[in-house]
Amino acid sequence: MKRHWFHFAAPSTFYHLAGRLTPWFLGLALVTGVVALYWGFFETPDRLGGSNPQKEYYRIIFVHVASAWMSMWLYIVVAAWSAIGLVFNTRLSYMMAISVAPTGALFTFLALFTGSFWGKPSWGTWWDWDPRLTSELVLFFLYVGYLALHSAIDDARRADRAAALLAIVGLVTVPIIFWSINCPDPNQCAALHQRSSMSDIDGNILFGMLGLTFAFWMYSFATSFMRVRSIILERETDTAWVAEVIDREAPR
Protein backbone atom coordinates (compact mmCIF):
# COMPACT_ATOMS: atom_id res chain seq x y z
CA MET A 1 0.00 0.00 0.00
CA LYS A 2 2.76 2.37 0.98
CA ARG A 3 4.59 1.66 -2.23
CA HIS A 4 1.44 2.26 -4.21
CA TRP A 5 1.02 5.85 -2.95
CA PHE A 6 4.64 6.85 -3.26
CA HIS A 7 4.47 5.61 -6.84
CA PHE A 8 2.53 8.78 -7.74
CA ALA A 9 4.88 10.96 -5.68
CA ALA A 10 7.51 10.51 -8.38
CA PRO A 11 7.32 13.54 -10.71
CA SER A 12 7.75 11.30 -13.78
CA THR A 13 4.61 9.30 -12.95
CA PHE A 14 2.59 12.26 -11.76
CA TYR A 15 3.37 14.27 -14.90
CA HIS A 16 1.49 11.75 -17.02
CA LEU A 17 -1.32 11.21 -14.51
CA ALA A 18 -1.95 14.98 -14.24
CA GLY A 19 -1.93 15.28 -18.01
CA ARG A 20 -4.62 12.62 -18.35
CA LEU A 21 -6.81 14.09 -15.59
CA THR A 22 -6.68 17.79 -16.60
CA PRO A 23 -9.24 17.69 -19.47
CA TRP A 24 -11.70 15.80 -17.25
CA PHE A 25 -11.45 18.39 -14.49
CA LEU A 26 -11.82 21.25 -16.99
CA GLY A 27 -14.88 19.62 -18.56
CA LEU A 28 -16.46 18.95 -15.19
CA ALA A 29 -15.81 22.57 -14.14
CA LEU A 30 -17.47 23.91 -17.28
CA VAL A 31 -20.56 21.69 -17.03
CA THR A 32 -21.20 22.20 -13.31
CA GLY A 33 -20.46 25.93 -13.62
CA VAL A 34 -23.07 26.40 -16.37
CA VAL A 35 -25.69 24.35 -14.47
CA ALA A 36 -25.03 26.23 -11.20
CA LEU A 37 -25.28 29.65 -12.87
CA TYR A 38 -28.43 28.70 -14.78
CA TRP A 39 -29.97 27.63 -11.48
CA GLY A 40 -28.74 30.71 -9.67
CA PHE A 41 -30.17 33.14 -12.22
CA PHE A 42 -33.40 31.45 -13.27
CA GLU A 43 -34.63 29.36 -10.35
CA THR A 44 -34.23 31.97 -7.60
CA PRO A 45 -36.41 34.92 -6.48
CA ASP A 46 -35.49 38.42 -7.74
CA ARG A 47 -35.64 39.94 -4.28
CA LEU A 48 -34.91 38.68 -0.79
CA GLY A 49 -36.01 39.83 2.64
CA GLY A 50 -38.73 42.18 3.88
CA SER A 51 -38.37 45.86 4.77
CA ASN A 52 -34.82 46.33 3.46
CA PRO A 53 -34.65 43.73 0.70
CA GLN A 54 -31.60 42.49 -1.15
CA LYS A 55 -32.52 43.24 -4.75
CA GLU A 56 -31.18 41.58 -7.92
CA TYR A 57 -27.60 42.43 -6.99
CA TYR A 58 -27.64 39.65 -4.40
CA ARG A 59 -27.02 37.28 -7.35
CA ILE A 60 -23.37 38.25 -7.00
CA ILE A 61 -23.52 35.82 -4.07
CA PHE A 62 -22.78 32.80 -6.29
CA VAL A 63 -19.41 33.96 -7.58
CA HIS A 64 -18.60 35.87 -4.38
CA VAL A 65 -19.14 33.08 -1.84
CA ALA A 66 -17.67 30.41 -4.11
CA SER A 67 -14.47 32.38 -4.71
CA ALA A 68 -14.19 33.37 -1.03
CA TRP A 69 -14.50 29.73 0.04
CA MET A 70 -11.91 28.70 -2.54
CA SER A 71 -9.52 31.45 -1.41
CA MET A 72 -9.45 30.04 2.12
CA TRP A 73 -9.55 26.40 1.15
CA LEU A 74 -6.73 26.69 -1.41
CA TYR A 75 -4.59 28.47 1.19
CA ILE A 76 -5.06 25.47 3.49
CA VAL A 77 -4.04 23.23 0.56
CA VAL A 78 -0.87 25.32 -0.04
CA ALA A 79 0.03 25.14 3.66
CA ALA A 80 -0.70 21.40 3.79
CA TRP A 81 1.52 20.59 0.79
CA SER A 82 4.20 22.83 2.32
CA ALA A 83 4.00 20.95 5.62
CA ILE A 84 4.14 17.57 3.85
CA GLY A 85 7.15 18.82 1.90
CA LEU A 86 8.96 19.94 5.05
CA VAL A 87 8.22 16.69 6.92
CA PHE A 88 8.86 14.10 4.17
CA ASN A 89 11.17 16.21 1.98
CA THR A 90 9.27 15.17 -1.13
CA ARG A 91 9.94 17.30 -4.20
CA LEU A 92 6.49 16.93 -5.68
CA SER A 93 4.77 18.28 -2.55
CA TYR A 94 6.59 21.59 -2.87
CA MET A 95 5.81 21.72 -6.56
CA MET A 96 2.11 21.21 -5.78
CA ALA A 97 2.20 23.99 -3.15
CA ILE A 98 3.64 26.52 -5.58
CA SER A 99 1.23 25.33 -8.31
CA VAL A 100 -1.90 25.87 -6.24
CA ALA A 101 -0.98 29.32 -4.87
CA PRO A 102 -1.52 31.46 -8.03
CA THR A 103 -5.03 30.08 -8.45
CA GLY A 104 -5.68 30.78 -4.77
CA ALA A 105 -4.50 34.35 -5.21
CA LEU A 106 -6.80 34.69 -8.23
CA PHE A 107 -9.83 33.56 -6.22
CA THR A 108 -8.89 35.86 -3.32
CA PHE A 109 -8.78 38.81 -5.71
CA LEU A 110 -12.10 37.74 -7.22
CA ALA A 111 -13.69 37.49 -3.76
CA LEU A 112 -12.53 41.02 -2.90
CA PHE A 113 -13.58 42.42 -6.29
CA THR A 114 -17.05 40.87 -6.25
CA GLY A 115 -17.46 41.84 -2.59
CA SER A 116 -16.74 45.42 -3.53
CA PHE A 117 -19.28 45.36 -6.35
CA TRP A 118 -21.85 43.87 -4.00
CA GLY A 119 -21.03 46.28 -1.18
CA LYS A 120 -21.65 49.37 -3.32
CA PRO A 121 -25.36 48.73 -4.08
CA SER A 122 -26.01 46.91 -0.79
CA TRP A 123 -24.07 48.85 1.87
CA GLY A 124 -23.46 52.04 -0.12
CA THR A 125 -19.67 51.71 -0.13
CA TRP A 126 -17.03 49.96 -2.23
CA TRP A 127 -14.86 49.24 0.78
CA ASP A 128 -14.94 49.35 4.55
CA TRP A 129 -12.48 48.15 7.17
CA ASP A 130 -14.93 45.52 8.31
CA PRO A 131 -13.16 42.58 10.04
CA ARG A 132 -13.89 40.11 7.26
CA LEU A 133 -12.90 42.45 4.42
CA THR A 134 -9.71 43.36 6.21
CA SER A 135 -8.68 39.79 7.00
CA GLU A 136 -9.46 38.66 3.43
CA LEU A 137 -7.20 41.47 2.17
CA VAL A 138 -4.46 40.18 4.48
CA LEU A 139 -4.94 36.74 2.92
CA PHE A 140 -4.42 38.26 -0.54
CA PHE A 141 -1.17 39.87 0.63
CA LEU A 142 -0.07 36.51 2.09
CA TYR A 143 -0.57 34.79 -1.27
CA VAL A 144 1.37 37.56 -3.01
CA GLY A 145 4.09 37.43 -0.36
CA TYR A 146 4.39 33.66 -0.65
CA LEU A 147 4.74 33.82 -4.45
CA ALA A 148 7.13 36.78 -4.29
CA LEU A 149 9.35 35.11 -1.68
CA HIS A 150 9.48 31.92 -3.74
CA SER A 151 10.48 33.73 -6.91
CA ALA A 152 13.01 35.93 -5.09
CA ILE A 153 15.22 32.95 -4.14
CA ASP A 154 17.17 31.48 -7.06
CA ASP A 155 17.84 28.02 -5.62
CA ALA A 156 14.58 26.12 -6.07
CA ARG A 157 14.90 23.89 -3.02
CA ARG A 158 15.77 26.77 -0.68
CA ALA A 159 12.90 28.79 -2.16
CA ASP A 160 10.58 25.83 -1.52
CA ARG A 161 11.54 25.58 2.14
CA ALA A 162 11.48 29.32 2.91
CA ALA A 163 8.14 29.87 1.19
CA ALA A 164 6.70 26.75 2.85
CA LEU A 165 7.50 28.18 6.27
CA LEU A 166 5.80 31.48 5.37
CA ALA A 167 2.72 29.61 4.12
CA ILE A 168 2.43 27.65 7.37
CA VAL A 169 2.84 30.72 9.59
CA GLY A 170 0.27 32.58 7.48
CA LEU A 171 -2.28 29.85 8.10
CA VAL A 172 -3.32 31.78 11.21
CA THR A 173 -5.38 34.17 9.02
CA VAL A 174 -7.77 31.47 7.81
CA PRO A 175 -9.62 30.93 11.13
CA ILE A 176 -9.60 34.71 11.64
CA ILE A 177 -11.43 35.19 8.32
CA PHE A 178 -13.79 32.36 9.12
CA TRP A 179 -14.88 33.69 12.52
CA SER A 180 -14.52 37.40 11.75
CA ILE A 181 -18.29 37.83 11.32
CA ASN A 182 -18.94 36.82 14.93
CA CYS A 183 -18.45 40.29 16.30
CA PRO A 184 -19.44 40.03 19.97
CA ASP A 185 -20.38 43.69 20.45
CA PRO A 186 -21.51 45.84 17.48
CA ASN A 187 -20.23 48.95 19.27
CA GLN A 188 -16.72 47.53 19.53
CA CYS A 189 -16.33 46.34 15.98
CA ALA A 190 -18.81 47.28 13.31
CA ALA A 191 -19.13 44.19 11.18
CA LEU A 192 -20.99 44.83 7.92
CA HIS A 193 -21.06 41.16 7.02
CA GLN A 194 -24.17 39.50 8.33
CA ARG A 195 -24.06 36.25 10.15
CA SER A 196 -25.24 33.42 7.99
CA SER A 197 -25.93 29.77 8.34
CA MET A 198 -26.60 27.02 5.85
CA SER A 199 -30.07 26.30 7.25
CA ASP A 200 -31.32 29.89 6.71
CA ILE A 201 -30.50 29.98 3.01
CA ASP A 202 -33.13 29.34 0.34
CA GLY A 203 -32.49 25.87 -1.09
CA ASN A 204 -32.18 27.07 -4.69
CA ILE A 205 -29.64 29.75 -3.77
CA LEU A 206 -27.65 27.23 -1.76
CA PHE A 207 -27.67 24.87 -4.74
CA GLY A 208 -26.24 27.61 -6.99
CA MET A 209 -23.56 28.49 -4.44
CA LEU A 210 -22.47 24.92 -3.82
CA GLY A 211 -22.61 24.14 -7.55
CA LEU A 212 -20.34 27.03 -8.49
CA THR A 213 -18.01 26.17 -5.59
CA PHE A 214 -17.72 22.64 -6.97
CA ALA A 215 -17.00 24.06 -10.44
CA PHE A 216 -14.26 26.34 -9.03
CA TRP A 217 -12.88 23.37 -7.14
CA MET A 218 -12.59 21.30 -10.35
CA TYR A 219 -11.11 24.32 -12.14
CA SER A 220 -8.46 24.59 -9.41
CA PHE A 221 -7.49 20.94 -9.90
CA ALA A 222 -7.12 21.57 -13.62
CA THR A 223 -5.01 24.74 -13.34
CA SER A 224 -2.75 23.41 -10.60
CA PHE A 225 -2.14 20.23 -12.62
CA MET A 226 -1.37 22.26 -15.73
CA ARG A 227 1.03 24.43 -13.74
CA VAL A 228 2.73 21.54 -11.95
CA ARG A 229 3.42 19.87 -15.30
CA SER A 230 5.31 22.94 -16.48
CA ILE A 231 7.23 23.12 -13.20
CA ILE A 232 8.14 19.41 -13.40
CA LEU A 233 9.50 19.87 -16.93
CA GLU A 234 11.59 22.86 -15.81
CA ARG A 235 13.03 21.11 -12.79
CA GLU A 236 13.61 17.66 -14.27
CA THR A 237 15.00 18.88 -17.60
CA ASP A 238 18.11 16.69 -17.49
CA THR A 239 16.38 13.37 -16.89
CA ALA A 240 15.89 10.64 -19.49
CA TRP A 241 12.11 10.61 -19.19
CA VAL A 242 11.84 14.35 -19.89
CA ALA A 243 14.00 13.79 -22.98
CA GLU A 244 11.41 11.28 -24.16
CA VAL A 245 8.57 13.72 -23.44
CA ILE A 246 10.38 16.40 -25.47
CA ASP A 247 10.82 14.04 -28.42
CA ARG A 248 7.13 13.26 -28.32
CA GLU A 249 5.53 16.61 -27.48
CA ALA A 250 7.87 19.49 -28.33
CA PRO A 251 7.08 21.39 -31.55
CA ARG A 252 9.67 20.98 -34.31
Added chain:
Amino acid sequence: MMEFLAQGGYAFYVWSCYGMGAVLLAAEIVALRKRRRTILSRLGRLKRMRDAEVNE
Protein backbone atom coordinates in the same frame (compact mmCIF):
# COMPACT_ATOMS: atom_id res chain seq x y z
CA MET B 1 -34.11 38.59 -22.42
CA MET B 2 -33.69 42.35 -21.91
CA GLU B 3 -35.16 41.93 -18.48
CA PHE B 4 -32.61 39.27 -17.67
CA LEU B 5 -29.72 41.47 -18.87
CA ALA B 6 -31.01 44.46 -16.90
CA GLN B 7 -31.03 42.56 -13.56
CA GLY B 8 -33.55 45.04 -12.13
CA GLY B 9 -31.26 48.01 -12.90
CA TYR B 10 -28.22 46.45 -11.25
CA ALA B 11 -26.69 45.13 -14.47
CA PHE B 12 -23.44 47.08 -13.96
CA TYR B 13 -22.72 45.47 -10.59
CA VAL B 14 -23.87 41.95 -11.44
CA TRP B 15 -22.21 41.68 -14.86
CA SER B 16 -19.00 43.35 -13.68
CA CYS B 17 -18.60 40.53 -11.16
CA TYR B 18 -19.35 37.70 -13.56
CA GLY B 19 -17.36 39.38 -16.34
CA MET B 20 -14.30 39.77 -14.12
CA GLY B 21 -14.63 36.15 -13.01
CA ALA B 22 -14.87 34.84 -16.57
CA VAL B 23 -11.97 36.99 -17.80
CA LEU B 24 -9.66 35.98 -14.94
CA LEU B 25 -10.37 32.26 -15.21
CA ALA B 26 -10.01 32.23 -19.01
CA ALA B 27 -6.82 34.31 -18.83
CA GLU B 28 -5.25 31.87 -16.39
CA ILE B 29 -5.93 28.92 -18.71
CA VAL B 30 -4.51 30.83 -21.71
CA ALA B 31 -1.41 31.85 -19.74
CA LEU B 32 -0.82 28.28 -18.56
CA ARG B 33 -1.08 26.89 -22.12
CA LYS B 34 1.31 29.54 -23.37
CA ARG B 35 3.77 28.77 -20.61
CA ARG B 36 3.72 25.07 -21.47
CA ARG B 37 4.33 25.76 -25.18
CA THR B 38 7.20 28.12 -24.35
CA ILE B 39 8.90 25.58 -22.08
CA LEU B 40 8.46 22.71 -24.54
CA SER B 41 9.86 24.66 -27.48
CA ARG B 42 12.83 25.86 -25.42
CA LEU B 43 13.62 22.37 -24.14
CA GLY B 44 13.19 20.98 -27.66
CA ARG B 45 15.66 23.52 -29.03
CA LEU B 46 18.18 22.72 -26.27
CA LYS B 47 17.87 19.01 -26.90
CA ARG B 48 18.40 19.35 -30.67
CA MET B 49 21.51 21.45 -30.00
CA ARG B 50 22.85 18.79 -27.66
CA ASP B 51 22.06 15.94 -30.04
CA ALA B 52 23.81 17.81 -32.85
CA GLU B 53 26.96 18.21 -30.73
CA VAL B 54 27.03 14.50 -29.97
CA ASN B 55 26.78 13.61 -33.67
CA GLU B 56 29.66 15.83 -34.76
